[in-house]
Amino acid sequence: MSDTYKAPTMAQKMASGEAPEILFWVGCAGSFDERYKAVTLAFVKILNKVGVNFAVLGDEETCTGDPARRAGNEFLYQMQAMSNIQVLDGYQVKRIVTACPHCFNTIKNEYPALGGNYEVVHHSQYLQELINDGKIVMKEGGEFKGKKITFHDSCFLGRANDVYEAPRAVIKALDMELVEMKRCKSKGLCCGAGGAQMFKEPEQGSKDINVERTEEALQTGAKTIAVGCPFCLTMMTDGIKNKEKEKEVNVLDLAELIAKDQQL
Amino acid sequence: MSSLPQILFLLVLGTAGYILYKRINYILKTIQLGKPVQRNDNPGERWKTMLLVALGQKKMFKNLIPALLHLVIYVSFVIINLEVLEFIIDGIVGTHRVFAPFLAGFYSIAMNFFEFLALGVLISCLIFLIRRNITKVPRLNMVELKGWPKLDANLILVIEIVLMMAILTMNATDQILAYRGVGGYIPLGGLWISSSIQGIFAGLESSTLVLIERAAWWFHIIGILGFAIYVTYSKHLHIFLAFPNTWYSNLEPKGKMPNMETVTHEVKMMLGMPTDPQATETAEVGRFGAKDVNDLSRINLLNAFSCTECGRCTAECPANITGKKLSPRKIMMDTRDRAEEVSNNLIAGKKGLDDGKSLLGDYITQEEINACTNCNACVEACPVNIDPLAIIIELRRYTAMEESGSPAQWNAMFQNIETSFAPWKFPPTDRFNWAADLNKEKSKNSIL
Known part of the structure; x- marks a missing residue:
């Protein structure tokens, strides 16, 4: 083998x-x-x-x-x-x-x-499920321990399907300090990509939605923005670039956080 | 001679009843312009939703202060209507405070309670007027409220204030007369709130007081009946329609879009799959999606009539927050306006739907529906479970499937899916390339 x-x-x-x-x-x-x-x-x-x-x-x-x-x-x-x-x-x-x-x-x-x-x-x-079943055991004093993190709810996971706790449970297992944005869970603000917006330019407005959301995420002071959606990942990463914070702030998917902790 | 007020009252009541009957019929007919829908599953859950969301106002309590003020008005509306029942009996039979002898001491307690509620309504409505017109809460001062909607909202608040003042005036003068021993007036042992304004009337002759008391009585009952009729023309219908509207709530996960059976039938034929023979007979291939109100469902239209234009949806809409034209509230207002226009056309013997106008285009623009992210924030925000997204989706379906009028970038995305099976233009054979280098990395599999 x-x-x-x-x-x-x-x-x-x-x-x-x-x-x-x-x-x-x-x-x-x-x-x-x-x-x-x-x-x-x-x-x-x-x-x-x-x-x-x-x-x-x-x-x-x-x-x-x-x-x-x-x-x-x-x-x-x-x-x-x-x-x-x-x-x-x-x-x-x-x-x-x-x-x-x-x-x-x-x-x-x-x-x-x-x-x-x-x-x-x-x-x-x-x-x-894997964490609860003890199949993934977090590292003692892993690299994320105690660090501030915020989670951006994906609309299609959150409001669309009422999954709010699972991603947060994953973050908590990493022993990180979860700081919620003002608009979170059922009141979470969209990243701007849902409803096929990912595939076209936004309509005329005063601001891009992902910038609005990124500003809110930055206000938490967290250096890691966790997401659970590919479109959110793109939109938040672009938002961070727009705010020229890409050197200080990471946008990571939940799976990446776990893989990093496990040094995979 | 003494039966004249009774005859007059019956006339007023009958006229109001007739107008209300016509108005209710009109609203029902207008809602029935939409397509019938089956949504009667799971009645237990539906009753529960109605009790929690409409009666219990569960979703209002996301924002405490307006929720409490609204609760005062709502509870008072329900309870003070018990007093209206007494008004109606008194009016028909010619009695005065017909419940008083039966309820004895409890009647005074009830009256005191009603007065307390009336004062609560007065204060709440005043605060709401201030929020709308002085502190200008953003969601209550948006572009779609210019003109009639703003006037409508203010009128409702002013009418409620005036009606409550009439009750207090009536009670104040009524009790002065009772304590002067004027025949027919019943002493109620002191009404706390109205007694505080008795000073205004104390110096007046009893005959003048009787006039004021009667005028206030008539004003209040005609006011209530008039208000009931007014409500049918206004945004205020939610006081009744919140109940059926929440009963017909979407109980499915918000992310689930309803399947279009007519499309399924055609797609199955295209793919050479067996089709449901029953579907062939029943599926009328009408229009795909919605261009006008008759393409929408009756629940969509009930939603539109239930909307009280509070704007909680729009305040949560990411597109609206960032300055796009889309406003979920406007979607609902436009839908109702267009439905009423079609109804009025039909009543006037005109062509109804074929008046050269349509919901999409003349009321709601492509720019608005294109800006929606399907995020369901508006649906979540609505205190009476209105679903603006359902209408937006139907309008998008019409645009994409009947007119091929989607934005160019979407048409390109459609083409990519058709040819490369992904929304981006990548060769489908590259789809598994992400795994190409995987077996070059040493696994840290703790189990192996």
């Missing part, structure tokens, strides 16, 4: 007659976004470390259809959804983990209407 990290595909698992416990749905940002690919790798390393039997779809994965749907193109969404459901059902997938709240929301809430029924968890929930 080799001791390198692995990201087996469903096709490989099936060929070897294995039924993986979970499917890691990587998402388009997780596959293509230069910065966000690091989150995919961090999460895969965590999955490797805890030794869970997982698989990915590899190049059989395609867009869930979420951005098309929120922009009004129901046809395109349903075309995507139905072909994804065919693939997922073909592999008899039962449980899906994804780091993208948009993929999470769509597969969990919207695929059932088209016949796709899976247990879908966001990686923050899965990480919380």
